[in-house]
Amino acid sequence: MRTKSQNRKIAKAILYVVLLFIAFLMLVPFAWMLSSSLKLDKDVFIVPIQWIPENPQWSNYVKIWTKIPLAKFVLNTAKLTIIVTLLQLFTSSFAAYAFAKLNFRHKNTLFLAYVATIAVPWQVYMVPQFMMMRSFGLNDTHLAIICLQAFSAFGVFMMRQFYQGIPDELCEAARIDGMSEYQIYGRIMLPLSKPALSTLTIFTFVNTWNDFLGPLIYLKTESKKTLQIGLRMFIGQNSSEYGLIMAASVLSLLPVLIVFLSLQKYFVEGIAATGVKG
Amino acid sequence: MAAKNRTVDPDVVQQKLAKLNLQLKELEGQMEKATDPRKRRKLIAKITAVEEKIKQAKTGERMTRQQRRDLIAYSFIAPNFIGFAVFTLGPVIFAFILAFLEWDGNNPIQFVGISNFLDMAGNSRFIASFKNTIVYCIATVPLTLAAAIGLAVILNQKIKGRNFFRTVSFFPYVASLVAVAAVWNMLFSPAKSGPVNMLLYTIFKVPANELPKWAASPDWVMFTIVLFSVWKNMGYYMVIYLAGLQGINAELYEAASLDGAGTLQKFRYITWPQLQPTTFFVTIILTINCFKVYDIVYMLAGGSNGVLSESAIVLxxxxxxxxxRNWNLGYASAVAMVLFLLVLAVTLIQFRGEKKYAN
Structure with missing residues (x-):
């Protein structure tokens, strides 16, 4: 008996060592980022690594705002992210209600159009999409990015999946009580679908905030650029300003970190739900 | 309701009704003869539609009930569908056509048949990109899968600080790529002073001239990219595996314990087979995501001007x-078709597999 419990203790100990090692691997780049963001460029690569800088250069965090139009980049990104997320939430939950709870002509054909395009990666049609946007005069505008991101088939698909889990009887009862379809959507379905809406919010928020290729193709004027391409541009032009690059990186991570930590539960549940159902 | 009523000529209504009744009789006659259940169902739908029309003609309303329902449904779909049709569906269809055209965006479009596809075979950058994409896939998929399943199994145990460890493993996935790629480029700096190279030099005693040049060397660049994407993405797939693990019946493990099975045996004979649907699904999305890789490569190997050499270029x-850059829009679309076919092949495998794993 004793050896068995001893074995178990050893196994537990090994487990924790492995875990700490993994956590170390995951966190080291972030720790290094934070620590370097407070250093002078010449001190970044000094060995042994100084994890806590002796002489923290808080000025890096001040300088970066004047070195590049960081405030403008943040503002652009925030604007795009908020508009895209709101549009995505509203239009996909609205459309998903019809697909999940209403019967109408051409329902299957229309839904098939959505399903079929989910299987086509954006990279396959980004070229004709760009040419189309350009012919609309939307090249180098924020509107192009909004149109590109806000009407994804994924959102409709996900919300429909969720609505199908809500019993039809609920809608039937409301119809008998004389509610219109819009009222059923607004007063019954929306409040019930908070978890799905939260998941969609986080996915859209993180994707739009971190999107790179879209803004890279469309946004040419510096004052219109998003945080990601602005940051990348700065890195390309000043690749040896390590301290500033890291300070900007830390700043670009913060919003996502905050959103992620506060809504983490929905994020994990969302992946699990879409993942298991396939 | 009165507002909706139209003042119509009663003769016209009578004519209409007679015609509709005739249709109805004919359909009912067909119905009696029809035996095939699918045909019967179709006929029933037609009969209901005609009956609705008769009702409409009698009451003189502008729309049948079904038509009104359709309109309401369309009003729900419209805001999304219009945007979707214009900005997604249209370009998707256009992409297929564009692959057979020659166009630089300004001059008139020319139809060139399959010559864009023939050009690919002679383009060394295409061949390199195709090869690299496949190599990246073959390396990344199993490594990510193994890392994800390992993490999930460990983080499914009852341990202290489990949520902390889960959050930590997941965070690289949500962190912005530009920022983490910048750190990686510094950590894996090709110089001897790069932190990773320093570690290899001081602790593992790798001679200075043999230190890998990571993203700067044609031999190491793919390895660096694969390593980075495994690190960045494994948290995501871990979450899917965690959900899969929670679906395994605990009684299976209890029974195995009673039979004296060890940890490894339990994994081999319970966890792994039970997770097969999850593994299948993860492999599919992982492969598709690998085909679509772009930004990771661009940021790790693109240097300051974002130009990729043939050792790192992807589709x-x-x-x-x-x-x-070159405004060969038709040719670019033809390459996009190759990407599409790769993804399509995987998707078809997925459909077949889903049938198998549905129950």
Missing amino acids: VYHIYEEAF
């Missing part, structure tokens, strides 16, 4: 450079 980058 999506090839599409990007041909379309937006």
Whole structure:
């Protein structure tokens, strides 16, 4: 008996060592980022690594705002992210209600159009999409990015999946009580679908905030650029300003970190739900 | 309701009704003869539609009930569908056509048949990008899968600080790529002073002239990219595996314990087989995501001007450079078709597999 419990203790100990090692691997780049963001460029690569800088250069965090139009980049990104997320939430939950709870002509054909395009990666049609946007005069505008991101088939698909889990009887009862379809959507379905809406919010928020290729193709004027391409541009032009690059990186991570930590539960549940159902 | 009523000529209504009744009789006659259940169902639908029309003609309303329902449904779909049709569906269809055209965006479009596809075979950058994409896939998929399943199994145990460890493993996935790629480029700096190279030099005693040049060396660049993407993405797939693990019946493990099975045996004979649907699904999305790789490569190997050499170029980058640098729009779309076919092949495998794993 004793050896068995001893074995178990050893196994537990090994487990924790492995875990700490993994956590170390995951966190080291972030720790290094934070620590370097407070250093002078010449001190970044000094060995042994100084994890806590002796002489923290808080000025890096001040300088970066004047070195590049960081405030403008943040503002652009925030604007795009908020508009895209709101549009995505509203239009996909609205459309998903019809697909999940209403019967109408051409329902299957229309839904098939959505399903079929989910299987086509954006990279396959980004070229004709760009040419189309350009012919609309939307090249180098924020509107192009909004149109590109806000009407994804994924959102409709996900919300429909969720609505199908809500019993039809609920809608039937409301119809008998004389509610219109819009009222059923607004007063019954929306409040019930908070978890799905939260998941969609986080996915859209993180994707739009971190999107790179879209803004890279469309946004040419510096004052219109998003945080990601602005940051990348700065890195390309000043690749040896390590301290500033890291300070900007830390700043670009913060919003996502905050959103992620506060809504983490929905994020994990969302992946699990879409993942298991396939 | 009165507002909706139309003042119509009663003769016209009578004519209409007679015609509709005739249709109805004919359909009912067909119905009696029909035996095939699918045909019967179709006929029933037609009969209901005609009956609705008769009702409409009698009451004189502008729309049948079904038509009104359709309109309401369309009003729900419209805001999303219009945007979707214009900005997604249209370009998707256009992409297929564009692959057979020659166009630089300004001059008139020319139809060139399959010559864009023939050009690919002679383009060394296309061949390199195709090869690299496949190599990246073959390396990344199993490594990510193994890392994800390992993490999930460990983090499914009852341990202290489990949520902390889960959050930590997941965070690289949500962190912005530009920022983490910048750190990686510094950590894996090709110089001897790069932190990772320093570690290899001081602790593992790798001679200074044999230190890997990571993203700067044609031999190491793919390895660096694969390593980075495994690190960045494994948290995501871990979450899917965690959900899969929670679906395994605990009684299976209890029974195995009673039979004296060890940890490894339990994994081999319970966890792994039970997770097969999850593994299948993860492999599919992982493979598709690997085909679409672009930004990771661009940021790790693109240098300051974002130009990829043949040792690191991938399909999506090839599409990007041909379309937006050289304005060979038709050719770029043809390359996009190759990407599409790769993804389609995997999707078809997925459909077949889903049938198998549905129950």
